[in-house]
Amino acid sequence: MQEPRQLTFDDLDERRIIYPESPNRELVNRFRSLRTKLLEISGGNNFTLVVSGATDGAGSSFIALNLAAAFAFDQSKTALLVDCNLREPSLHTMLDMFPDTGLTDFLEESDYDVAKIIYPTGIPRLRLVPAGSRRESPAEFFTSFQIKLFLQSIRRRYPDRFIILDTASISHSPDARILSDLCDYSLLVVPHGKATPSAVEQAAHSFDPEKFAGVVING
Numbered sequence: 001m002q003e004p005r006q007l008t009f010d011d012l013d014e015r016r017i018i019y020p021e022s023p024n025r026e027l028v029n030r031f032r033s034l035r036t037k038l039l040e041i042s043g044g045n046n047f048t049l050v051v052s053g054a055t056d057g058a059g060s061s062f063i064a065l066n067l068a069a070a071f072a073f074d075q076s077k078t079a080l081l082v083d084c085n086l087r088e089p090s091l092h093t094m095l096d097m098f099p100d101t102g103l104t105d106f107l108e109e110s111d112y113d114v115a116k117i118i119y120p121t122g123i124p125r126l127r128l129v130p131a132g133s134r135r136e137s138p139a140e141f142f143t144s145f146q147i148k149l150f151l152q153s154i155r156r157r158y159p160d161r162f163i164i165l166d167t168a169s170i171s172h173s174p175d176a177r178i179l180s181d182l183c184d185y186s187l188l189v190v191p192h193g194k195a196t197p198s199a200v201e202q203a204a205h206s207f208d209p210e211k212f213a214g215v216v217i218n219g
Contacts, residue, residue, distance in 0.1 A: 007095075007122035015094055017123070018066050020073050031070040034216065038067075041185065041213055046162055048151065048183035049213070050084075052176035053169040053191070054203040059218040060189040061090045064166035071162045072126040080118070080158060082129040084167045084179060086141065089131030091166060095121050102132025107146040114153040127161075129154075142178040151182055170203045177206055185213040192219025 012019050018028045038049070051064040061083075068079040082103065083091040092099055099119055106112045119128050141147060154163060165183060167176040180186040186207040190200050204212065 005122055006124070011096075011122070015096070016062065016066075017094075018069050019123075027066075028070075031066050032073075034067060035070040038185070038187075038213060046160060047185055048155070048163040048165065050165045050167055050176055050180045050183050050186045051189060052167045052180075052186065053171075053189045054195050054200050054215075055171055055191060056169045058169060058189045058191045058195070060169070061085070061094065061166050063187070063189050063216055063218060064164050065091060065094060068126055068162070068164045069123060071164075072123055075125070078125040078127070078158070078161045080127050080129065080154060080161045080163045081121075082154075082163065082165045083131040084142070084165045084175060086131050086175070087168050087173065091128060092130040095128060097121070097128065097130065099128075099130040099132075102130035103150070104132035104141060106132075106150055107141045107144065110146065110149075114150065114157060118154075142175050147179070148182060170206050171199065180207050180211060183211070185211050187213050188215045189218050190215055192217050194219070 009019065009021065018031055022028050051060050053060040064081060068081040071077050071079040081091060083089045084103065086104065097119060101117050103117060106114055106117050117129050117132070119130065121128050165179055167179055170176040170188065188204055188207070200215065204215065
């Protein structure tokens with residue numbers, strides 16, 4: 001898929017999105033290190049990953065977006081970012097996109113073509129599935145057969161992609177827990193200095209320990 005427009009270095013800097021030539025080498029290297037650790041866990045295989053905050057405002061969207069960008073650095077890899085935070089979707093805003101449809105549109109229609117909700121981001125080899133229309137009870141979408149069908153569809157259609165799902169915080173929503181059961185791994189984002197050790201421990205224990213990839217401190 002050809003990019004309709006490509007984000008410039010200034011665009012990426014303004015949006016706090018990493019890129020290989022970024023002058024912020026410390027940030028770039030941190031995400032490269034995180035990418036390497038996840039690849040070690042997966043044995044180098046592609047995977048689906050849930051990214052969730054320990055609390056609201058933990059910065060899971062920032063982590064998910066930049067981790068996806070880090071995978072897209074490699075010309076042999078591609079990344080698909082899925083905004084599953086139906087309560088407060090933000091990835092399309094961070095990427096300055098105005099999508100007409102998204103995840104909820106696919107989940108509402110059994111015969112919806114998944115290709116219609118996959119958008120170029122302006123970053124080579126990185127695609128986005130935006131949240132779509134907001135709903136008051138998003139958990140109903142994630143307990144439906146359609147979310148399983150969605151994950152199966154994108155895995156079959158893009159078997160070479162790393163798929164990263166950004167979700168609402170695990171402490172205030174069942175969404176991340178539900179989605180983590182359907183994915184390969186889960187990653188917990190903890191805001192620096194803004195969560196107690198007991199809250200972090202409780203959030204971490206919400207995930208299946210066999211799928212829990214670890215904690216990222218954001219800040």
